[in-house]
Amino acid sequence: MCGRFTLIVSLEELMLRYELDPGYSIPYHQPQYNIAPTQMVLSIIHDGSRLRLGELRWGLVPSWAKDISIGSRMINARSETLLDKPAYRRPFERKRCLIPADGFYEWRRTENGKRPYRIRLKDGGIFSMAGLYDIWLQEDGSKLATCTIITTPPNALMEPIHDRMPAILRPEDELRWVERGTADPRELQQLLLPYPAEEMEAYPVSTAVNSVKNDSPLCIEPSTPRFEP
Structure with a gap:
């Protein structure tokens, strides 16, 4: 699955990475x-x-x-069953998004309990997790835009850590994933493959990341021992 991730790059780096138009309002x-x-x-x-x-x-x-409570149970969507689940079928066909990240966390089971790891690209760069979004109308008439991160089976690096990983898109496939218009869902599903293990690395981090209250550089600092797949 994917239950935590990082995005520590600057807004300027994001704008350059995705060639975004600076002429419209962007979030802080x-x-x-x-x-x-x-x-x-x-x-x-x-x-x-x-x-x-x-x-x-x-x-x-x-x-x-x-009601909104269903959202806490739908943070991830399995790539293999997107067309089988009513909650994901329509967004998969019409409302696809990219979720930028530069690392994600997963917890490996050990004899001494679960140990957190941060997984990233070897070059430390930004990558795009494949996502779906939908719009929900709240009781007061306002709209709430929500999303889920798609997951795939693990690659060789992730397999000893966890049995799922986020679906990371190749840069050349990102525009195809989010483009509007007619698209064959079966063809899009072929983009949702485990990312090449040889291009990624994993390292243990502090248990500080276990608490969502902690949001500081301490969360990404390497711990020991190093992970060897």
Whole structure:
């Protein structure tokens, strides 16, 4: 699964990475070391003519949901069953997004309990997790935009740590994923593969990340021993 991640790059780096238009209003951003479900996360959608950066609440609330509580149970969507689940089928066909990150956390079971690891690209760069979003109408008539992160089976690096990992898109596939218009869901599903293990690395981090209250550089500092897959 994917239950925590990081985005510690600057807003300027994000703008350059995705070639975003600086001429429209963008959300405020500061380094985030421990992003958790139900928080607002930076996300990228295509408005029909260009990519746009905005915020979505992490935890999908389908448009037909009776209340917001369902969102806490829908932080992840399995890539293999997107077309089988009513909550994900329509967003998969029409409302796809990119969720930028520069690392994510997962907890490995050990004899001494669960140990947190941070997983990132070897070059430390920004990557795009494939996501879905939907719009839910609240009782007061206001709209709430929410999202979920798609997961895949693990690659060789992740397999000893956890049995799922976020679906990380190749840069050349990002625009195809978010473009509006007619698209074959079966073809899009082929983009949701485990990211190449040889391009990633994992290292143990402090248990400070276990608490969502902690959001500081301490969360990403390497601990020991190093992880060897």
